[in-house]
Amino acid sequence: MNLIPATMQAAVAEQIDTPLRLVDLAVPVPGPGQVLVRVAAAGLNPLDTKIRAGKAGHARHPLPAVLGIDLAGTVVALGADVDQWQVGDAVYGMTGGVAGVQGSLAEYAAVDASLLAPKPAHLSMREAAALPLGFITAYEGLVDRARVHAGQRVLVHGGAGGVGHLAVQLARAHGAEVFATGTAAQKAMIEGYGATAIDYATTPVADYVQAHTAGEGFDIIYDTVGGATLDASFEAVRTYHGHVVSALGWGTHALAPLSFRAGTYSGVFTLRPLLTGQGRAHHGEILRAATALAEQGKLRTHLDPHRFTLAEAEQAYQLIESGKAAGKVVVDVAR
Template identity: 50%
Template sequence: MKAMSLKSYGETAKFELADIDEPTVTNGHVLVRIAASSVNTVDTMIRQMGQEQLPLSPDLPAILGMDFAGTVEAFGEGVTNFAPGDEVYGCAGGLIGLQGTLTELINADAKLIAHKPKTLSMREAAAIPLVGITAYEGLKRAGARSGQKILVQGGSGGVGHLAVQLAKHMGAEVFATDTGDKRMELIESYGATAIDFKRQAVSDYVAQYTDGAGFDIIFDSVGGQNLTNSFEAAALNAHIATTVSLLELDLSPAHFKGLSLHVIFMLIPMLHNHEREVHGQILAELAKIIDAGALTPRLDDEAFTLEDINAAYDRLTSGQAIGKVVVSI
C-alpha cells in the first residue's frame, strides 16, 4: 500500500512516497481504511527531533501520523463493538512500535477508537482525536464545572479551540487569550471572551474580568514560560492544566496561591499500553457532544493530500494555520 515515509530525522527531513506491506488484523484490533489524518505539533516535533531527543519517535524508516478517520474493513478476535463498514475515528499510531496514519490502512487497537460523529465529515473527524482527548482530559482533571470562570491560553489553537467549546458546554464562563483579528473572532464565535495577550497585561485582564480574584481554572495550551502568566492569572487554590511543561520553572508563585498543576500528556495510554480504553470512552463521549451541536472542529483553510504531507507539516510549523491541518488520504 502507499505511504509517506521518513528515512531520516532532522530540520530538513522530508517525507518520501513508499510502498509498504498492508497490515494484517490482529487480536483486539480493527483494520481501518484511512480517509483522512491530521497534523499535530507532536508530529512535527518527532520529524525534527527523532529518537535521540524524543525517545517516543518510531524507528526509521518511519510512518508518522497519529489521528485518523476511516472505515472498518476487518476485526480481530475479541472485538465486539466494531464491524466492517463502520465509520470510526481515533488516535492510534505514529509512535514507537505503532505504525502511523500517513498511509492507506492501519491495524488499530480497538480500545483507542470510537464510532465517528455522524454529523462530521471524515476530514472533520480526523481533526478531533488527539486535541479533543487532550482538551477533555485537561478540563476534567482540573474539575471544570458550571459557574466557574475558565481561562484558555491559546484559544484558537488545535487544543485550545476545542477546550473553549468544551468549557462552554460544561457551563463555565469562558475567556481565552490569543492575538490577531481572525483568532479573536474565532474565539468570540464560540461564545467566549477573547483577550489579546499582546495588548493587555495579565494583571489588567485579571482585574477586568475577575475583579482581581483570578480564574478558577486555567487551561494552558501554550506552555513554557506562559505557565508563569497562568500562575499570575489564577485564583487562590485554582487548578491549572498544561499540555507543555518541558522546562525548569520556579513554582513559588504556585505555592503561595496553593495551586494544583495538572500535566496533560495524552500519549501515555499509547506509549505504555495503560488504560487505553479511556481514550475510546472519551472519543465516544466527544462524538455525542459533537452530534448534539456543542463542539465543532475548526479546519485550516489550506487542504492537503497524502502526497502534500511535507507542505502540510510546513503549514503547521509556520504558525499561519488557524485550526487543524488535515490531510486527505
C-alpha cells in the same frame, strides 16, 4: 464482499529531516484486539513534524516510519477478540505515529480497537480526523484533572490554537464561563467559539484578573502555550480553590506564586496510553464524549482550507512547519 489488497501506499519518513516518500507496503493484518481501518483522512499535528525533525524523543518513534497520529476511516476487518465494532463502521481516533506503531499516513492501519470511537454522523472524515489529539488533550486537562463544572470561570491560554479552541468549547459545554487569550487578530475566532477574548500582548495579567474576576483569580486555567504563559497562570489562579493545568509544563518554573495562592497544578501527557498501553480504553471513551458533543452541536473543528493527497503529505508538513496553517491540517488519504 470487502476486498482488501495485499499492498498499500504510505508516506514514510525515512531519515530525520528528509522529505516524506510515497512507498508501497504490505497491508497490515489486525491482531487480537485490533481492527483494520481503511484510512480516509489523517489529521496532522505540530508533534508530527517534530518527530520527523528528530526533536520529539518522548514520542519514541524511530525512523524510518509511517507518521500521523490522528485518523478517520472505515473498519474493514476485525482481529480476534473484537466485539465492539463491525465491518463498515465509520470510526476515528488517535491511534499511532508514536512508539513504533504505524501512523495514519497510509491507506490502511491496524489499530487497537479500544482507541476508536464512532465518527460523529454529521462530520466529514476530514473534520473527524482533526479532532482526536486536540480534544483528548483538552478533555484530560479540563475534565479528568480539573473537573470543570458549571459556575466556574475558566481561562484558556491560546484559545485559537489546536487544543485551545477545543478546550474553550469543552468548558462551555460543561457550563463554565470561559475566557481565552490570543492576539487581536484572533479575537473574532475566540469569540465565535463562545469565549471572552483577552489580548495577552496589550493586557497585563493583573489587569485581566481584575477585570474578569474582580481580582479573585480564575477557577481553572488551561495553559496550552507553556513557558512564561505557564508562569503567568500561577499568578492568575484563584486562591485556595484554583487549578492550573498545562499541556506544555516542560522547563523550569517557580512554583511559589501558585503555593502562595494554595493552588493546584496538573500536567497532561496525552501520548502516555499510546506509549505504555495503560488507559487506552479511556481515550476511546473521551472520543465518544466528543462524538456526543459534536452531534449536539456543541463541538466543531477548525480546518485549514488547503487540501492534500497522500502523495502531497510532504507539502502538508511544510505548511505546518511554515507556521502559516490556518487551522488543523488534514491529508486526504483515500483515493
